[in-house]
Amino acid sequence: MEDLDQVVVENFPRYLRIPSVHSNISYDECVGFLKNQARGLGLPISIHYFFPKKPVVIITWKGKEPHLPSIMLNGHMDAVPVFENGWTCDPFGAEMDDKGNIYARGAQDMKCVSIQYLEAIRRIKKENVTLKRTIHVSFVPDEEIGGFKDIKPFVESEAFKKLNVGFVLNEGSASLNNVLPLYYGERIRGVMLIHCPGQPGHGSLLLEHTAGEKLIKILDKFYKFREQEKKKLEEDSRVTIGDVTTVNLAVIEGGVQNNIIPPEFTLTIDCRIAITVNLKEFEETFNEWCKEAGEGVWIEYQQKESQVPATKLDEFNSYWIAFKKTADHMDVQLKPQILMAMSDSLFANALHSPITAC
Ligand SMILES: [Zn+2]
Incomplete structure (x- = not known):
């Protein structure tokens, strides 16, 4: 295993072992974990509170042209509760089996995605590449219970405006093959x-x-x-x-x-x-x-909720064009559709910033 692979199989279980499941979640451990991640990546971190004990954490990687609208990679820190008698392993053990599968609550929804954001940045940085646009990786609380208390004031805040977000990637759903569901709107x-x-x-x-x-x-x-x-x-x-x-x-x-x-x-x-x-x-x-x-x-x-327009997947949306080009290059097929449930992107979408999730 390469060093970078070793880092990810250590980081991911570490995040999973934090029991950030409802109800009455303490996010302190998540914040501590993310501070360490930011330090390891050599990136600044900011923590915002719009309600007590409900942190919104942002790790920022400044681009070569920071005046351009930025890209936000969003993830939620919370997970749904655990009913231990339905588990065949420790839901917070994050043990890896001999096939390389890691089992824990929140592994899929959605700590794996947040870890992928961080590990992608680690890999790109290692190549001494600096991206054109600034990237903000956001970690938000309480998505699983609606997120209204926390995300709404965040996206309406001055702090969010200052991030100058042009495009947000958020959670989607997993795929067993190279056809990925791409959610460009939410009910x-x-x-x-x-x-x-x-x-x-x-x-x-x-x-x-x-x-x-x-x-x-x-x-x-x-x-x-x-x-x-x-x-x-x-x-x-x-x-x-x-x-x-x-x-x-x-x-x-x-x-x-x-x-x-x-x-x-x-x-x-x-x-x-x-x-x-x-x-x-x-x-x-x-x-x-x-x-x-x-x-x-x-x-x-x-x-x-009020009606929110879906992200336009057309030639006028340069973010979409770039995203699609990369998917084509990776030989990944995208299947655009409307998300059946609701996630935090609805709030960012309300600001008319293009959203997609995959
Ligand atoms: Zn989720």
């Missing part, structure tokens, strides 16, 4: 709480306009819509999950005791809206469904 997430108030009373009666009847009517609308979207996906192999809108019932709340008709049921609907949908019209449709479900049914939006 819009909406979380709706649908309140279904109704006539309360004793469970022995057949009252009119109960919360339960309204619940069924509104759910029926949502599930009929869901069926239509499912059909679009099943009937055309070119359509991916990112191209359709998904609605799913996530929570039902309400009820007092088992012989009482409650005054209200509340449904939580998780909604991922395709970028081709007209949001205003979509919202009007929901309001119409509420009206049809019965008196007093209304929607409270727990999360409501």
